[in-house]
Amino acid sequence: xxxxxxxxxxxxxxxxxxxxxxxxxxxxxxxxxxxxxxxxxxxxxxxxxxxxxxxxxxxxxxxxxxxxxxxxxxxxxxxxxxxxxxxxxxxxxxxxxxxxxxxxxxxxx
Amino acid sequence: xxxxxxxxxxxxxxxxxxxxxxxxxxxxxxxxxxxxxxxxxxxxxxxxxxxxxxxxxxxxxxxxxxxxxxxxxxxxxxxxxxxxxxxxxxxxxxxxxxxxxxxxxxxxxxxxxxx
Numbered sequence: 001x002x003x004x005x006x007x008x009x010x011x012x013x014x015x016x017x018x019x020x021x022x023x024x025x026x027x028x029x030x031x032x033x034x035x036x037x038x039x040x041x042x043x044x045x046x047x048x049x050x051x052x053x054x055x056x057x058x059x060x061x062x063x064x065x066x067x068x069x070x071x072x073x074x075x076x077x078x079x080x081x082x083x084x085x086x087x088x089x090x091x092x093x094x095x096x097x098x099x100x101x102x103x104x105x106x107x108x109x
Numbered sequence: 110x111x112x113x114x115x116x117x118x119x120x121x122x123x124x125x126x127x128x129x130x131x132x133x134x135x136x137x138x139x140x141x142x143x144x145x146x147x148x149x150x151x152x153x154x155x156x157x158x159x160x161x162x163x164x165x166x167x168x169x170x171x172x173x174x175x176x177x178x179x180x181x182x183x184x185x186x187x188x189x190x191x192x193x194x195x196x197x198x199x200x201x202x203x204x205x206x207x208x209x210x211x212x213x214x215x216x217x218x219x220x221x222x223x224x
Contacts, residue, residue: 008149033212042113042199042215043152087151094159095140095203095211096167101151 004100006088011106012078020073020103022088030091034062034073037085037102046073046086075105083107112136113216115200121222128187130219132200139205141183142213143167143175145196152199158183159205190223197221 003025012018022032031050035043049055049064049071061074075082085104089097116131134141140159144152144167154167156175164175172194176184183202187194197220201213 030211042217045212045214048212089152091211094157094165095205095213096142096154096157097211097213098154099144099152101149 004088004090004098006086006100006103008101009104009106011108013108014078014080016078018075018078018105020075020086020088020105022071022073022100024069024071024088024090024100026069026090026092026098028092029066030093032062032064032071033089033091033097034060034071035087035089037087039084043087078107080107080109113200113202113214115198115216115219117219118217119220119222121224122187122190123224124191126187126190126223128190128221128223130185130187130198130200130221132183132185132202132216133181134183134200134202134214134216135181136202136204136214137180138202138214139180140203140213141177142201142203143173143183143185144199144201145169145194146199146218147196155185190221192223195221195223 006022034046037043047062059076085102087102088100113134142157143155158177174186200216203213
């Protein structure tokens with residue numbers, strides 16, 4: 001089975017940096033995805049890691065350590081529009097994803 | 110751009126009714142998925158399909174069935190709706206392969222309320 005843990009909520013101020021951690025225990029691992037989901041909307045793809053290390057995409061970066069079963073999503077220069085839920089998901093074959101419960105990020109002025 | 114559409118954004122049904130949720134994707138994706146999303150539980154996979162007429166149970170298939178008669182369309186059926194099936198239902202699609210091509214693209218969701 002799969003077990004994916006991430007914090008329930010994080011609060012940060014505009015312009016700051018926030019790091020969302022995700023730990024997983026899976027019986028099969030093809031890669032790790034991060035999705036963003038604004039309230040009432042569909043999740044949208046942010047990033048994907050398959051190898052250890054850091055992937056950078058503008059203000060967002062994602063890190064993976066396969067040996068530790070650990071990933072984080074780093075949001076820099078926070079903007080109000082970054083207030084959303086961030087979902088960690090493990091890919092474990094057949095295109096299937098196992099999602100964590102999501103981390104609600106609240107950005108305050 | 111990938112487009113995944115769902116037949117309704119909001120739906121209200123009564124206990125015992127048969128409910129159909131439709132999902133259509135326009136990117137010729139092989140894989141299609143149905144999830145439900147509940148507060149504190151995240152997205153849970155109900156069923157998925159990797160080809161026409163093929164289906165596989167996900168983590169919570171009880172009380173649901175699916176149909177995939179055409180590649181672009183994947184239907185979720187609640188045979189006899191119950192109040193504990195009140196939830197947000199999300200459809201997704203992806204290509205088959207490895208790596209980032211497995212990225213799932215989601216529809217806007219259907220918020221179903223069963224009274």
